Amino acid sequence: MAAIRIDNAVKRFGDVTALNHVSLEVETGQTVAVLGPNGAGKTTLIDMLVGLARLTSGNIEVLGHVMPKESRWVREHIGLCLQSTTAFFPRLTVRETLSLYQRFFTQRRNIDELLERMQLTEKAGQPVSKLSGGQQQRVALAAALVNDPEVLFLDEPTTGLDPQARRDIWDLVEMSRQQGRTVILTTHYMEEAHRLADRVIILDHGHIVGDGPPDALIRQYAPNQVIRVSGEHLADLERLGWHPVQGTPGEWQRPLNENEPPLESILAEARQSGALLQRVSIEESSLEDVFLRLTGRSLSA
Amino acid sequence: MSAYTALVSAHLKILFRSRDFLFWDLMFPVLLMILLGAAFGHSSFSATVGVSGHGPIRPLMLRTLHHLAGVKVVLTQAGAQGIQSGHLDVWMQIQQHHVRLIRTASPISQMTAIVIQGIINQMNLALLHHPAAITVAISHLSGPTSNYVDFLVPGILAMSLMTSGLFAGGAIVTYRTQGVLRRLQATPLSAMQFLLSRYTAQLVLSLVETIIVLGVAHLLYGFSPSESVGAVVIFLLLGSTGFLMIGFFVANIVESPEVASTINNAINLPMMFLSGIFYPVGQLPAFIKPLSEVLPLKYLAEALRNIMLASQPLAHETVPLLVLAGTAVVFGVLASLIFKWDARRV
Ligand SMILES: Nc1ncnc2c1ncn2[C@@H]1O[C@H](COP(=O)(O)OP(=O)(O)O)[C@@H](O)[C@H]1O
Ligand SMILES: [Mg+2]
Numbered sequence: 001m002a003a004i005r006i007d008n009a010v011k012r013f014g015d016v017t018a019l020n021h022v023s024l025e026v027e028t029g030q031t032v033a034v035l036g037p038n039g040a041g042k043t044t045l046i047d048m049l050v051g052l053a054r055l056t057s058g059n060i061e062v063l064g065h066v067m068p069k070e071s072r073w074v075r076e077h078i079g080l081c082l083q084s085t086t087a088f089f090p091r092l093t094v095r096e097t098l099s100l101y102q103r104f105f106t107q108r109r110n111i112d113e114l115l116e117r118m119q120l121t122e123k124a125g126q127p128v129s130k131l132s133g134g135q136q137q138r139v140a141l142a143a144a145l146v147n148d149p150e151v152l153f154l155d156e157p158t159t160g161l162d163p164q165a166r167r168d169i170w171d172l173v174e175m176s177r178q179q180g181r182t183v184i185l186t187t188h189y190m191e192e193a194h195r196l197a198d199r200v201i202i203l204d205h206g207h208i209v210g211d212g213p214p215d216a217l218i219r220q221y222a223p224n225q226v227i228r229v230s231g232e233h234l235a236d237l238e239r240l241g242w243h244p245v246q247g248t249p250g251e252w253q254r255p256l257n258e259n260e261p262p263l264e265s266i267l268a269e270a271r272q273s274g275a276l277l278q279r280v281s282i283e284e285s286s287l288e289d290v291f292l293r294l295t296g297r298s299l300s301a
Numbered sequence: 302m303s304a305y306t307a308l309v310s311a312h313l314k315i316l317f318r319s320r321d322f323l324f325w326d327l328m329f330p331v332l333l334m335i336l337l338g339a340a341f342g343h344s345s346f347s348a349t350v351g352v353s354g355h356g357p358i359r360p361l362m363l364r365t366l367h368h369l370a371g372v373k374v375v376l377t378q379a380g381a382q383g384i385q386s387g388h389l390d391v392w393m394q395i396q397q398h399h400v401r402l403i404r405t406a407s408p409i410s411q412m413t414a415i416v417i418q419g420i421i422n423q424m425n426l427a428l429l430h431h432p433a434a435i436t437v438a439i440s441h442l443s444g445p446t447s448n449y450v451d452f453l454v455p456g457i458l459a460m461s462l463m464t465s466g467l468f469a470g471g472a473i474v475t476y477r478t479q480g481v482l483r484r485l486q487a488t489p490l491s492a493m494q495f496l497l498s499r500y501t502a503q504l505v506l507s508l509v510e511t512i513i514v515l516g517v518a519h520l521l522y523g524f525s526p527s528e529s530v531g532a533v534v535i536f537l538l539l540g541s542t543g544f545l546m547i548g549f550f551v552a553n554i555v556e557s558p559e560v561a562s563t564i565n566n567a568i569n570l571p572m573m574f575l576s577g578i579f580y581p582v583g584q585l586p587a588f589i590k591p592l593s594e595v596l597p598l599k600y601l602a603e604a605l606r607n608i609m610l611a612s613q614p615l616a617h618e619t620v621p622l623l624v625l626a627g628t629a630v631v632f633g634v635l636a637s638l639i640f641k642w643d644a645r646r647v
Contacts, residue, residue: 050487052483052486052487052643053643072489072491078487080487082484084479087479087481087483088481088484089311089481091314091318091319092315100307100308100311101488103302103303103304103307103308104488105488105489106489
């Protein structure tokens with residue numbers, strides 16, 4: 001059974017179309033990253049899936065139940081991390097916050113064990129507001145897991161966090177994924193999408209413009225690899241279609257794709273020109289390149 | 302523990318850990334009561350009467366005056382100086398069967414002179430063995446002029462219930478703008494469960510406020526309300542419900558906590574000053590009086606006062622009962638109809 005089925009979903013806010021005829025199915029156990037810049041419609045998509053807002057038209061089913069009509073049932077079985085981490089009651093401790101959220105559900109996980117898993121045991125007695133951004137995000141994640149949800153929705157779980165805190169969150173998401181939960185996360189970091197997701201959905205202006213496993217997307221839309229070398233006597237490479245790498249003097253590169261000669265002959269050609277190659281590397285394209293290719297714009301812009 | 306009881310206890314923890322709340326909702330009304338009580342609480346009647354001269358009525362007159370509460374008797378020959386220096390309010394010269402009273406224009410002096418005149422009339426009737434054609438009975442009722450503290454305490458209590466009800470609305474707006482409500486909405490919790498839990502917490506809070514205000518009033522002023530606990534509880538319940546519902550209603554018509562607090566002040570201040578909390582509504586200028594008739598706080602304060610001090614039966618308080626119940630129902634229904642989890646319009 002598909003965990004999520006979206007059929008021709010449209011959501012308009014006045015003249016802004018936040019979701020434009022979106023159709024999508026997510027298999028149980030999949031981890032899906034919805035990748036898109038600010039304003040792409042990511043939060044709107046999550047809102048529709050958990051019944052926080054009504055569709056203008058179209059149909060959504062979560063775990064086989066129609067949204068928003070069966071919101072109450074669906075909410076028993078999902079977990080949600082909002083985009084903003086300030087969404088906690090003030091003056092409650094970490095433990096009090098989690099115990100409170102736990103009471104809203106029939107299925108209740110053990111709080112001590114959850115604290116342990118989220119590496120929050122030491123912080124359990126502190127007010128949530130006194131924690132760092134990364135710790136607060138872990139509390140938000142823990143609150144999303146109090147009911148042992150079948151589907152976990154994470155709206156930009158690492159935006160604004162420092163690299164270490166981001167990696168901590170990644171580990172925790174990875175853990176959820178290994179437990180067999182269906183995970184839908186939104187992000188505008190392509191590294192995050194690539195690393196965590198089985199499947200990446202690229203959203204732009206409310207349209208799905210790309211959909212597939214990250215590597216397949218890259219192969220399909222940005223198949224170019226780049227070969228990079230360093231060494232001595234490299235000046236003649238320019239004649240053979242190589243360019244100096246900007247920012248790292250002494251390194252040269254050239255494209256490596258299906259229309260180019262095979263790797264073997266490229267390297268042989270370079271040696272014949274008198275170059276002495278000391279280091280050779282192949283650089284992969286990234287989802288960034290896929291996004292650029294699909295939308296004509298850069299993701300980080 | 303169910304979601305509902307867990308939420309009630311969370312609300313109470315959040316409240317009692319807030320310094321703002323502890324000061325403005327719990328301490329401030331009591332401080333105000335102590336301050337106003339200290340400033341205006343000792344206005345009960347007291348007068349000094351100087352007595353000079355002789356006559357057959359003198360012993361009886363002195364005995365009677367001694368029994369009058371608030372009256373102090375001084376035997377003196379220097380009555381004129383006493384009056385002029387302010388030590389005496391009335392000077393009584395007894396000249397056999399004639400009594401001369403010398404008074405000033407001050408209200409206390411005039412009142413005392415009238416009281417003494419009344420005593421003399423009684424003596425005359427008694428001497429003539431004449432049955433009184435018209436009899437009069439005076440019974441005691443606490444009113445604003447008799448004891449300011451008795452007047453003040455029920456009003457302060459009413460005011461504190463109002464303030465904390467409005468305050469609760471402001472907190473809900475903050476929850477909404479910060480996404481706390483949005484997060485709750487994504488759980489199986491219903492809006493009704495959430496509002497009911499906050500309402501329950503408010504009732505607990507009102508009980509605490511009542512105990513504090515009445516307790517301090519009892520310790521400081523010996524204030525002891527009548528035994529009609531049931532009627533008092535009904536009005537406390539109606540009052541806190543009504544004001545909480547106004548708070549809920551305001552919380553759902555505004556977008557930001559700042560606007561909510563502005564509106565709450567615009568409700569709070571006029572209610573406080575026009576509802577007869579600090580001084581009787583009767584002392585308001587005539588053109589403002591009609592305004593006080595539409596303020597729920599006026600009805601709450603008045604009903605509490607009547608029940609606590611005059612032991613007025615509940616049946617005599619149907620108008621305030623209806624006004625407060627109406628306020629609670631109208632604003633409660635409106636608030637639950639327009640309740641919004643989310644600050645963004647969806
Ligand atoms: N409540 C709302 N009212 C009006 N416009 C909205 C509302 N919510 C979202 N939008 C608009 O819909 C578009 C998608 O927004 P959103 O889903 O928040 O994007 P993302 O989460 O990808 O940044 C944006 O243009 C945004 O301005
Ligand atoms: Mg968003």
